[in-house]
Amino acid sequence: MTLNLTMSNLDHGDPNLAGLFDALQGNILKSHGRDHSRHVFLRFTATPEACRAWVAGFADQVTSVAGQYAQTCAYRDSGTRSLFTGFLLSATGYDALGVARPDQPNDPAFQAGMKDVTTDYDTRPRGDHHRTPNPLNDAPNEWEDGFQTRIDALVILASGRKADSDGAEELLEEDLGKLTDGARGIAEVVHVEKGHAMRNDLGQVIEHFGNPDGVSNPAFMRPELDRIRRLRGGFDAYDGSAPLGLVLLRDPGGDDDTDYGSYFVYRKLQQNIAGYRRKCRELAEKMTEAATVLREAAGEVETDPPAFDEEYTNALCVGRFRDGTPISDYAAPGTTNLPNNFNFDLDVRGMRCPFQAHIRKTNPRTDTHREFGAPQTVEFSRRIVRRGISYGAEDLNPTDDWTDAGLLFLSCQRSIEYQFIFMQHAWSNNQMFIERGSGLDPICGVANVGETAAPQRWPIRWGIPSGSLAGNYDASTPDYVDYTFDDVVRMRGGEYFHAPSRNTLRRMAD
Ligand code: HEM
Structure with missing residues (x-):
């Protein structure tokens, strides 16, 4: 009998799968x-x-x-x-x-x-x-x-x-x-x-920029899917299961x-931890200035000037705050258990989670269906399973740039060309994905040969029109700032395996 590769929600005790589970690594x-x-x-x-x-x-x-x-x-x-x-x-x-x-x-x-x-x-x-x-x-x-x-x-x-x-x-x-x-x-x-x-402190695995990692991975086994249902919000907005x-x-x-x-x-x-954090702070300063100008242009009284900080701009880069809260759903950290049942349907302009955010580039959660009419199943079939682990000193706040620290990235997929290479090239490195002006994935995007990294757009009004800074404003004043966020991760070597x-x-x- 041929193995049915459309199966998911698998049970360790399933006698029909005993042979597979004994042979598969x-x-x-x-x-x-x-x-x-x-x-x-x-x-x-x-x-x-x-x-x-x-x-x-x-x-x-x-x-x-x-x-x-x-x-x-x-x-x-x-x-x-x-x-x-x-x-x-x-x-x-x-x-x-x-x-x-x-x-x-x-x-x-x-x-x-x-x-x-x-x-x-x-x-x-x-x-x-x-x-x-x-x-x-x-x-x-x-x-x-x-x-x-x-x-x-x-x-x-x-x-x-x-x-x-x-x-x-x-x-x-x-x-x-x-x-x-x-x-x-x-x-x-x-x-x-x-x-x-x-x-x-919560025991969650983090990477060197301080974010929980390995959160949103396609899940195959029933105990993992049960955990998603119980702790991570279920499956109605985003189906984290995979065949x-x-x-x-x-x-x-x-x-x-x-x-x-x-x-x-x-x-x-290799991750440039000091450089990443510096860029996050620079971007936060720029956004604070621009938001103040925007308020003044709208005639708003500046009683409570919007203050962006490194925590917020890190969330814009990754798509989640450092406690795992997705910025597409919440303007501030505060959730527990690393939610994963979200999509970008309420954020079609990228005003909460920008289009370049790492998790939006690498898992657009049906953006490609909305933007290009691409079948949802095709986008989902590009997903990879990440099994990487960090290397180097555990210092998350070094003073020097490019210390010997980073991620030993490891991903599993059925096709390297169709999944990993496509994800890195057509999404993370593609400055036109998902639309003109999106720019590079700030975490792992690399400009193509002959191109330079253009500034990405960073939204300064979360969740417009109902976000925290919503109000009357002059529509001719941009509600984003331009800032080039790139070159914080460098490739040091690798290989393809089976x-x-x-x-x-x-x-x-x-
Ligand atoms: C040093 C480099 C990298 C760092 C620091 C990093 C960090 C992160 C973080 C913090 C998350 C969010 C938490 C999670 O869902 O696990 C994430 C998600 C993800 N990353 Fe990376 N990553 C790196 C490289 C890459 C590369 C090279 C790829 C593939 C091209 C990639 C693909 C993904 C995918 C597919 C997700 C899940 C997105 C989702 O389903 O929401 N990452 N990464």
Whole structure:
């Protein structure tokens, strides 16, 4: 029986899915949830036969969906900690194992590899299938050395949670040592990244600009969907569920029922924390000045001059305040439990959540249907599942620019070209999306080659016409300020991977 990829709301105990859950790697349908990790990049050095035998033997160490669930239950019930292990292959990795290109997963970006900037990709939304070279504007010769080299495989080791992570780092170092020893003569470790989740006072995972991260991720499993229903507002304004087909594809040559995998995009993204916060403050000052002028022009008495601050402009950049409150629904922070049941239907001019806001660029929540008449299902099928983790010092307020800190971005998808590349190129980097003047995504947008970043429009009247600053005003006076917010995140290196099922890894022995 072929697996039905339109399924969602899956139950761990479903006997029909037992084979899939035993074969499919963890951390795809649900995050592994650990706070410490090592990303170990390998290059195969032995003969294809020897490498295949090693990979087949390694399959038993790889954590499956079922294994991850058992680990979660054991931790919940008795505090038992265990290691999560993921195993991903690049196209050169498949080559080194002797798997011919036509027998490898066939996503064009996967096969080309991230260092390739010559392949053209189909990045156009409206069916004209215009092809673009280097849609991510990458400059691999500027990447860190560890990423300039050939990377065949990535092993993800993860363990420990913040509240209970004594010794997690030391144990991970031991596990890394065991991996290195076990692979000796087969593969060499060419690079290692250390990831660690940072958490705020509420225990929510945050990134270095201080915002909760990993909030709005497509959900597949019933417990996660239950949590969305109970805590995050439900599904009527935005459906956060997703079908298996958003992330899974059948392994070439694999069984229709059980042998599925996913593509992973890995990008080390350095964050300029001091620069970001400075820009937020500059923008806030500009907005305060402009709002004062606007009031005066409208003849309003300035008893309570509107004061914009870093908290507010950060929310304009991200689309959520630092407590997760979506700015499209609320003019100030104050919600709990990271709401996710919202869309931009009451904000069609982008006067609450600007069009360039990171979450509006990367998940327009049916804006494309309203603006272009695009089918809602098409926009939803572009979604990705994020499984990244922060790296570098936990200082959220450093004095220097470009400290060694950022995000080890990791996303799962069924198609790298159709989902990740499209999202980054056609939405975040596209200054005309969703309309002329929207500008770059201030968090991760990069101007295309030959373009400069134009100023984005930043609204100074939340929620017009019924917002906090509503009143009579001269319509010829703009209700936004122009400010160029860019270059706070830089790409330091990465690669495209595929996570095959454990069955496929085992079959490598044949
Ligand atoms: C250092 C770089 C980045 C930072 C600091 C960052 C930060 C954030 C934050 C704070 C959120 C909101 C909370 C949440 O929903 O999880 C978010 C959401 C999101 N980000 Fe990023 N992000 C980065 C890079 C990227 C990249 C490169 C992409 C893909 C092109 C991306 C795609 C998304 C998506 C799809 C969402 C969910 C939007 C939604 O459904 O509402 N992010 N990110």
